[in-house]
Amino acid sequence: MDAATRRWRTALFLFMLAAGVGMASWVARTPAVRDGLDVSTGSMGLVLFGLSVGSMAGVTSSGPLVRRYGGRAAIGVGASLIVTGLLVVAAGTGLSLAAGVFGGLALFGGGMGLAEVAFNIEGAAVEGVIGRPVLPVLHGCFSLGTVVGALLGMGLTAAAFPVGWHLTVIAVLIAAAAVRAVLAIPHGTGKEEAAETAGPGGLRGQLAVWRDRRLILIGVIVLAMAFAEGAANDWLPLLMVDGYEVSPTAGSLTFLVFASSMTLGRFAGGPLLERFGRARTVRISALFAALGLAVVIVAPSPAMAGAATVLWGLGASLGFPVTVSVAGDHPHDAAARVGAVSTAGYLAFLVGPPGLGFLADHIGLRLAMTVVLAFLIVAATLTGALGSGRSAAEEPAPVTP
Template sequence: MDINIRQWRNALFTIFALSGISFASWISRTPEVRDVLGASTATMGWIIFGLALGSIVGLLSASRFIARTGSRYVAVFSTLLIVTGLSIIGLGSFITLKEIVFIGLIVCGLGYGLAEVAISVEGVSLEHAANKTLLPALHGSFSAGTLIGAGLGSLAIAMKLPIVIHLILISVLGFVTVLLVYRFIPEGTGKEKADSKRETTESASKINVWKEPKTLLIGVIVLGMAFAEGSANDWLPLAMVDGFHVDHVTGTIIYGVFLTAMLIGRVTAGVFLDKYGRVPVLRFASVLAVIGIALVIFNSNLTIGILGVFIWGLGASIGFPVGLSAAGDNLKGAVERVGAVSIVGYSAFLIGPPILGLIGDVVGLLNAFIVVLITVIIAGFVSHAARKPTIAEKRPLN
């Protein structure tokens, strides 16, 4: 059984990393894609919107597909969608058709939306089987994948490898890897196991996760922490350039400091979560994030600002995965709860940063981060909602 759990864990780590590699591969080539398409910044914004559109559709439909087929098949199918979309993006850049790139991003986004819920459901189930906190480390595998993908992207650019060749090679790597590891993921996780249509219907009608106070509070935790992560992903390099007057290369390097802190936080979090529990660790993480963001906003010294970026990354690293773990505590309705929390988290990723940009246009990006600061403080105050239930509370609902 231990060997099976280890293989299951390694398969999920691999799929998470593949998603990160694919995402960073696209990101690394976006300036060249913009140039070959001859797209303006506004047009490129609409093209990139395809990723958000596909992600939202995937998130909203994931729970239904998982209930019918199980999360293994959805996880595999979604990963294949991601790498297929990557190939379509490469093809669109080769034939210089904006519409094809847009379609490719929709396909990628659909895969990411489905994968976020499916792999998280698998991760929650793995945590129950292993009796160990693993979701932060699994999300850390995605972060590691983004670093690998960015490195491979930089190498491809240095070698002057055409975009289409680069993205197709990553896609082939993804296809082969998924075919090799999918069999180590147990079949049937998350699948409805009702003995009759009546039981299935009753089960569905009883669970309305959007009316559960605990689930909503977990959503607030994830909202605040995902907003802290997403705002840094979208705006931190530019904020460092505008606020600390560094050049673009230095701004990107400082963003790398944030990504490294996220990776360290996620890889090491499991030990502290298992030893001290979710609530104390989440509170400590929110305090770290608040301190880090405050050092970036209210300080003019670059060295202290970089330290603040690192602390910000450490603090923001675990809110999303720990929220997903908490949402899956009760196995009955776990798919719906994980799906709902994922929707909240992705909404913070997709909608929060553009809103922050509008505010930053008026008050400056550094001052706009005050909004992020407030949401993280709120997340810290409601972190008690992530408390692990007692054995009595874990009993199936009647």
Template structure:
């Protein structure tokens, strides 16, 4: 197989893998109103249960960067695919029996496996983007959104057909799990090699023991990486809160049926998908910084319209604007964290840990607010996250070598050129202490 055909096969396999993962993780969220009834819990208690999954996510992302560096993304993806099948099975059993304890165990395992798969799947997307030579990472996130939109339709169909939430969750988990296992091989064909259970340098020689751990830990001391993590936190609060609370907000706030709530979340997903598909051209033309700031404004306007509108029609318009705004924040931040391929695993691990922090804090806080002021008005607190994303947008500007121009910004680039030039080609390697040396120049942010 030629290198170009390997890249093409990996690209299409990864697109489908993103899609099926989006389907499985969104599908069960549309049944949260039924799950709340089956478990006989309040919105506050449901929020506390959802936090268990976030705890699992946070525990996973702290170590996943080192694990991926040591064992490779393919191994991690296989293990997490099986783990998610088991986790959703336990979660479904908990819903079927009304067992809060089993539900919590399943949610925790899904949190661990979901977060642990998030890092390697995005790393593979970043590698393919670098091979292609233009911004395509939003396409992978668009595929996730397409899968998530299909998942909401699946959820609405199961709900309208009066299929129990537990049966729905189990069926989707098994089907998607099998598809994931079939796609992982070709989707991860471009992963760096591992030798003797240890990650390898780009020349194929194994790294010293402990280098992956030291590299992962050192990324936490990098100011730019941590601030990009806050951008991810803001994006995850916006996107994740819609997943957890949008359907409930429509059901409770506008006195609608569960199927309507599912379609509302589906509208949000479709809006994200449309803008993610168009986003690659927009990013190439206007740059990461400008697009991230515009996205923050769109999310803010959409959230205000949804949370304050007395009409479900106007609220639906707000959902669309919110979805547009939530579309590109996370893929832009992940691409920024992956600018230097030799440090990508460690840095993506750090920034995605902020996503888990968002998942950890948002469900109980929003659940508590939902019981007091209603879920729809509780979502207005996410407006603060959109402001944070706007303020920190400058941190996602691409890294460049010192030999590259460093004064290019959105205004200077002109209408015919990308506002954020891509990372100049570098030959780099990670040293045992987690730093990097470059043959093409020292990395800096323009």
């Protein structure tokens, strides 16, 4: 691997680490934000919908932006929105303005959607250059960032440090990491791939790849696995606080356990994929996540529920990066397929969980998580669509209508 490629890969790792810190910093302080805004769980779900609105705009815009200007441009715009969004959330929380937090989350979500879909396209391109898995470790860096962010959030929660100042400091750190990363990423990676694949542009081009039946099944798998991850990211601290009557610090600690398990699963995923192949690894992962989540739902004590989040985190860890990798090593339309699968995953990751808040107003967060459990069981039955551990170029071409 030459020096330029090494800098490229390192830049992706660095920014994903920073993005994970930013996401976990927000998640770990959600109980404090809710208390500062003085809203109910259902109303907090409405505030969180700002993240979903922004994310939908970001992920649906990212593919066309990458195709026209390249991944570096999309990442730069996304990073700017992430930083701005965190600053607006900080201000909205300090002023007790739910609308301000909603708007900040919309900006933050839009930036995350723009940047992370582009990062998946860039990561798949690096895999093609160096011939080794990159996406599991790339997402592992995001998870490692969530561990760091959760630790920081737990400590600052215990110290009653103001949420606004916390998020402001994180925004400054992400801005510094973004500048370093954007300067090292080569120009026009996704743009060049889009030109080579010569498909229709715009929304029509994004939808065209879904004519592949196998890609539809892969999309369902990534939707379910991302939903399982996103539900924990949005609701796990509050689930423990409201469902098991633990302190906010203990709720943050539970999320730290989950994030640590996600990190371990992603960094250890390479040997498992080589030994068991993609389909079996993701099937076992989905079943592990389902088992852990089931225990969290029915556990008689917070200690048992907290311990079960280890299975939940380990199980949810590999679904997203493996499915994106399957899409990326296809011999045709790799960039478009990665963008489509990433979009499906991020929509589930960010749109599904706020809906759980509205359901929780009627049945509670613990029972609302049965929806996530059902999706995981469906995913476990569809993993044959992921094929073996070989690259798609070596596997039979998928059948299209």
